[in-house]
Amino acid sequence: MSIAIRPLLTTYRAEFSDTLRLSIPIIIAQLGVVLMGVTDNLFVGRLLGALPLGAAGLANSLSFLMSSIGVGGLSVVAALVSKANSQDEPAAVNRLFRAGLRVALLLSVLVGGLSVLLAYNFDLFGQTPEVTRLARNFMLILSASLLPLLVFVATRQLCDGLRYPRVAMAITLSALAVNALFNYLLIKGFGPIPALGLMGSAMATLLSRLFMAGAMLAYVYRTSHFRPYLKKEFNALPTASEAWIILRLGIxxxxxxxxxxxxxxxxxxxxxxxxxxxxxxxxxxxxxxxxxxxxxxxxxxxxxxxxxxxxxxxxxxxxxxxxxxxxxxxxxxxxxxxxxxxxxxxxxxxxxxxxxxxxxxxxxxxxxxxxxxxxxxxxxxxxxxxxxxxxxxxxxxxxxxxxxxxxxxxxxxxxxxxxxxxxxxxxxxxxxxxxxxxxxxxxxxxxxxxxxxxxxxxxxxxxxxxx
Incomplete structure (x- = not known):
């Protein structure tokens, strides 16, 4: 058995190493996004009890379901950026990045609108009136957070496609700490900060996603790694064709x-x-x-x-x-x-x-x-x-x-x-x-x-x- 495996390991050793180098930071970043919902549930369950926990869990699950269309749709951008970069076309990378941000804006409006529509029809799920009321308000705030989430995802595609996946990993882990802090402060209140109860947890998610989008954009525009792809002369190039490609492949x-x-x-x-x-x-x-x-x-x-x-x-x-x-x-x-x-x-x-x-x-x-x-x-x-x-x-x-x-x-x-x-x-x-x-x-x-x-x-x- 070892004789059969050894040539395979020798042949693919470099391939395994390169794939793992890319995979591990992406895995950590993706787990961080999932753990944000877990953090909400932990704080809500510990500080507010079973009824708000049920409402938050339902709203988080449905919001994740709706956001999956946008998150999955934008994931194609990293592959397109990687291809353009391998062909030494920085202008094409620039167009894909800007087109990705525009598609993120479009998808946030469309998916966010569907999420709001779903929130106002929570009665369809047959929950109790109190759970319906709490979950509806929670999901409305989560709907507003879809825009910064998709901007973060779109910007992350540039980093991943250019083989800088650790950026998203570090920002996501930082956002987990931000989310936990604001959950604690906004649910119970602290000093001049009023106690918002369950809606405080939803606001914590919104604020942490705003942090993620802002931090990712700031890193991209202020770090030397990305300057060859963000030259001013590239900004005048049209992105309609790239946006259409992203939509055709991404949807x-x-x-x-x-x-x-x-x-x-x-x-x-x-x-x-x-x-x-x-x-x-x-x-x-x-x-x-x-x-x-x-x-x-x-x-x-x-x-x-x-x-x-x-x-x-x-x-x-x-x-x-x-x-x-x-x-x-x-x-x-x-x-x-x-x-x-x-x-x-x-x-x-x-x-x-x-x-x-x-x-x-x-x-x-x-x-x-x-x-x-x-x-x-x-x-x-x-x-x-x-x-x-x-x-x-x-x-x-x-x-x-x-x-x-x-x-x-x-x-x-x-x-x-x-x-x-x-x-x-x-x-x-x-x-x-x-x-x-x-x-x-x-x-x-x-x-x-x-x-x-x-x-x-x-x-x-x-x-x-x-x-």
Whole structure:
């Protein structure tokens, strides 16, 4: 076995190192964004109690679902910047950066408007009047924070695409501290600062996102790394073509992210129909799976950046190596987490809860299911990143729609209720959808990479997209 592995490690050692160098800061930054919602929930639960916590949790979940369209849509910019930079076109990088900011403004208006509309129709979720009132007001403030969030994401794409991912990592970690501080000050009040209760937590999120956007823009415009791309003569160049490319590539990417997030959100609803114990157990297991998934998305982002750079250099070997290295890293990492989930499921559950044997039993079985779908989850997200690097987004969007909404959700319901498999049935359905997505997306990536490998021309170039 070691004889077979050694040549592989030797061949891909540089590829692994470069992918990890990009992945780790991106992973930390993405975990920081997710932890911001966790911070809100912790402060609200400790300082205000169960009812406001439920309202904040619901509003945060729905706001994350809505923002996924914008965040996923802008993620294509890093790949485009990487490609332009690999071709030594600083003017093109400048246009993409400015176009990304304009698209962020447009998406914040559109997605923010949908979020406000959803907030004013909270009655559709069948919550109590008090939860509806609190969640509506909380979500309205979160809707206002979408603009700075998407400006931060758009600016971050420039940094990631130019291979400076540590910038977003440092700013995001700083924003976590800002968020925690303002949660404490605004919920209970301090000196001249009035006590705002639950709305103080929402304001803390808004202020921390304003900090993130401001800090990111300040860093980009004041650091020497980016001066070659921000020359004054570039600012007169039009960006309409680049904005259209970002929208053409980004909207399918945003919908892909939305379909997956919505699938797991609706799975929570299905599990909730089974009972409170099943819902609590599901939340424990899905929380663990979400953490490992966010780590895999960092490898996916690195794959998109490295594949697109290879495309820009017309490097057939580079496209192949970047993709294979990302897949091998993701498979290795997710295999380790799968073993942990399968062998230490009871101990992992005990970290969350110890006073409910029923919930612990159900959760332990669901963590085992989470272990089984680690590989599928890691593979499908890396395949999406690689395809994004090849500017191939439309068919992958249809694949995810089919895998999650045609296969996963209906199968989850059928297995949970008519077949009586309870919460485990829901997770079997999710596993089936993820596995189908992993197979189809991986096949498509290597098919498209092979075409590039054979012909030496990009499967879908930016100019082709613009046309």
């Amino acid at each position: 399918p990417g945003g919908l892909t992210f939305f379909f997956e997030v919505a699938t797991f959100s609706l799975a929570v609803v299905i599990v909730g129909w089974l009972g409170e114990a099943q819902l609590a157990a599901h939340q424990i297991a899905i929380n663990m799976a979400s953490v490992t998934y966010m780590m895999a998305t960092g490898i996916s982002s690195a794959a998109a950046i490295r594949v697109s750079a290879a495309v820009g250099q017309f490097s057939r070997d580079g496209v192949w190596r970047a993709g294979v290295a990302a897949f091998l890293l993701s498979i290795s990492f997710m295999s380790i987490t799968a073993v942990v989930f399968l062998t230490a499921n009871d101990w992992l559950v005990s970290l969350y809860i110890r006073d409910s044997p029923e919930v612990m039993t159900i959760a332990a079985s669901l963590v085992i299911m989470a272990g089984f779908f680690q590989l599928s989850d890691g593979v499908q997200v890396v395949a999406l990143g690689g395809l994004r690097g090849l500017s191939d987004v439309n068919i992958p969007t249809l694949i995810t729609l089919f895998s999650y909404w045609v296969v996963a959700l209906p199968l989850s319901y059928v297995l949970a209720f008519p077949f009586g498999m309870d919460a485990v049935g829901v997770w079997v359905g999710l596993l089936a959808g993820l596995s189908i997505a992993a197979v189809l997306l991986t096949w498509r990536f290597f098919r498209r990479a092979t075409l590039f490998f054979e012909t030496g021309v990009p499967v879908l170039s930016a100019n082709q997209v613009a046309k």
